[in-house]
Amino acid sequence: MINHAQAAGHHEPVPPNLRGLACRALGVLPGAARFELYEPFGAEGPSAYVATHTATMRSVLVMSLGAETHAWYLPHPSVRPGHGLLMLPFIRVTPGSRVLDLGCGPFGLHGVFSKNLGAGHVVCSDIDASFVAHVAALTEQRSAIHTIEADLLCDGARGRFALVTFHPPVLPTGCDEVDVPRGHALCYHFGGPRGRTVLDRGIAQIAERLVPRGVAVIGHFEFLGGEQRFGTDPTTAERLAKAGMVVEEIYHRRVAMTPVLKDRLLLLRKLFPGYDFEDRGATTWHRFSIVVARRRGRLALRRPTSSIPLV
Numbered sequence: 001m002i003n004h005a006q007a008a009g010h011h012e013p014v015p016p017n018l019r020g021l022a023c024r025a026l027g028v029l030p031g032a033a034r035f036e037l038y039e040p041f042g043a044e045g046p047s048a049y050v051a052t053h054t055a056t057m058r059s060v061l062v063m064s065l066g067a068e069t070h071a072w073y074l075p076h077p078s079v080r081p082g083h084g085l086l087m088l089p090f091i092r093v094t095p096g097s098r099v100l101d102l103g104c105g106p107f108g109l110h111g112v113f114s115k116n117l118g119a120g121h122v123v124c125s126d127i128d129a130s131f132v133a134h135v136a137a138l139t140e141q142r143s144a145i146h147t148i149e150a151d152l153l154c155d156g157a158r159g160r161f162a163l164v165t166f167h168p169p170v171l172p173t174g175c176d177e178v179d180v181p182r183g184h185a186l187c188y189h190f191g192g193p194r195g196r197t198v199l200d201r202g203i204a205q206i207a208e209r210l211v212p213r214g215v216a217v218i219g220h221f222e223f224l225g226g227e228q229r230f231g232t233d234p235t236t237a238e239r240l241a242k243a244g245m246v247v248e249e250i251y252h253r254r255v256a257m258t259p260v261l262k263d264r265l266l267l268l269r270k271l272f273p274g275y276d277f278e279d280r281g282a283t284t285w286h287r288f289s290i291v292v293a294r295r296r297g298r299l300a301l302r303r304p305t306s307s308i309p310l311v
């Protein structure tokens with residue numbers, strides 16, 4: 001259903017704290033769980049483990065981030081996060097605050113993470129009914145996670161939020177509709193003819209639903225244009241400014257193209273002629289951008305933005 005990079009081969013023992021966390025989450029003794037390293041961005045990216053209880057095939061993804069450990073129940077051992085993992089270090093939660101994970105995917109990656117960081121009330125929302133049903137079932141025990149099936153914020157979550165995380169589908173469909181997958185894959189990966197349809201609609205809606213000085217953490221491929229334009233569309237920074245938000249920081253992570261992107265490389269080169277897709281042998285590299293933006297408020301000051309590549 002979802003194309004994820006494969007986990008690399010690994011022979012190191014699982015860190016005891018993650019082994020313990022996974023077994024407690026699964027409610028099993030250590031010997032009853034099989035562990036697999038999950039490093040979708042290679043050894044320099046985040047490392048996670050998928051632990052599966054072999055008798056029931058119930059699975060949990062565990063990882064360390066700084067001093068904290070985190071766990072997510074998975075609807076199936078093969079359903080794992082992709083680029084959304086790269087956003088986790090930039091999600092900062094004020095204890096007790098309201099958080100919205102918009103387009104939360106099949107297990108509420110950012111919503112569950114925010115709850116773990118101390119959010120008071122979390123809404124996980126997605127247009128895909130089966131994802132919402134999975135998240136509802138997997139987070140049953142966490143009474144302060146609410147799930148909503150909605151097209152972005154239309155008829156969805158009520159009230160205002162201190163933080164919204166948003167990792168929308170951003171692959172362009174171009175004109176080549178025949179090749180566009182249907183169902184889950186269409187919704188998961190594709191963001192309209194030029195890739196920005198869901199992203200730009202989302203930005204306008206998020207701005208209206210953040211508290212003054214509230215923060216949005218937005219993830220998308222760099223070629224769409226965070227602050228710099230690589231095609232003809234307005235950038236994310238321009239869209240945010242129009243909606244009353246300011247970009248505080250932009251971070252970039254170098255990533256290898258996944259097969260679903262590589263299949264559309266010709267179209268991407270045509271739509272984003274200013275972008276340097278970096279071919280190295282069989283691999284094409286590009287970057288994933290994490291945009292941290294703040295809704296203007298009484299004390300809003302524009303801080304200098306940083307586009308300095310961190311990797």
Ligand SMILES: C[S@@+](CC[C@H](N)C(=O)[O-])C[C@H]1O[C@@H](n2cnc3c(N)ncnc32)[C@H](O)[C@@H]1O
Pocket residue numbers: 081082083084085102103104105106109110125126127128131150151152153167168169187188189198
């Ligand atoms: C790239 S995935 C990100 C999933 C998850 N947030 C993560 O980071 O792993 C995009 C998600 O947005 C959802 N989505 C697509 N269009 C949407 C819309 N109009 N409203 C709400 N969710 C949408 C998809 O179903 C999918 O779960």
